[in-house]
Amino acid sequence: MSKIIFIAHDGSRRExxxxxxxxxxxxxxxxxxxxxxADCGGSCxxxxxxxxxxxxxxxxxxxxxxDERAMLEAVSDPDPTSRLACQIRFxxxxxxxxxxTPASQH
Ligand code: FES
Numbered sequence: 001m002s003k004i005i006f007i008a009h010d011g012s013r014r015e016x017x018x019x020x021x022x023x024x025x026x027x028x029x030x031x032x033x034x035x036x037x038a039d040c041g042g043s044c045x046x047x048x049x050x051x052x053x054x055x056x057x058x059x060x061x062x063x064x065x066x067d068e069r070a071m072l073e074a075v076s077d078p079d080p081t082s083r084l085a086c087q088i089r090f091x092x093x094x095x096x097x098x099x100x101t102p103a104s105q106h
Contacts (some may be wrong), residue, residue, distance in 0.1 A: 002095040006033045006051075009103035010096045018090040024099065025049040025086035035101030042086035047071045049085040051099040060093055 002018035004027050016031040028036035028049070040046035044067045053061065059080050064072075068087045072078060085099065 002090070002092065003097045004028075004090065005096065006035070006095070007098060007100045008071055009101065009106055018095060018097075020091055021085050022090050023053070024088045024090060024097075025084075025102065027090065028085060033101070035105040036085060037105065038086060040086075044068055044084060044087060046069055047075050047084060048078075048105065050075050050102055050105065051083055051085045052079045052081045052102065053083055054081070054098040054100065057097045057099075060097075061088060069089075075102075076104050 003015050004018045004024055006014045006028060014033050016027050016105060018027060023042060025038050025042055027040055031035035039048045064083060068084050071084060072082050
């Protein structure tokens, strides 16, 4: 089974199934992962799906678009590895990806 690992600010880990084509946000919401609210439903308009990406996974992601970059400029705790979980589509290449949810979203 493919998996996505969400790591909370306190270090607790949640492993959820990854499905091809589904966003990391959808996987989090579908499995009730704390720290991902997704208020806009995935339309890149709220940044409540902000996550930071651990290596080596960051370099495997497709580059972020202009809208995602603009939304990330507004988060309260930006990081060089910040991304929006709704803009990352899961695929087999991301099996085992580890992402952190920021303390501000808990
Ligand atoms: Fe709103 Fe990702 S769910 S920006």
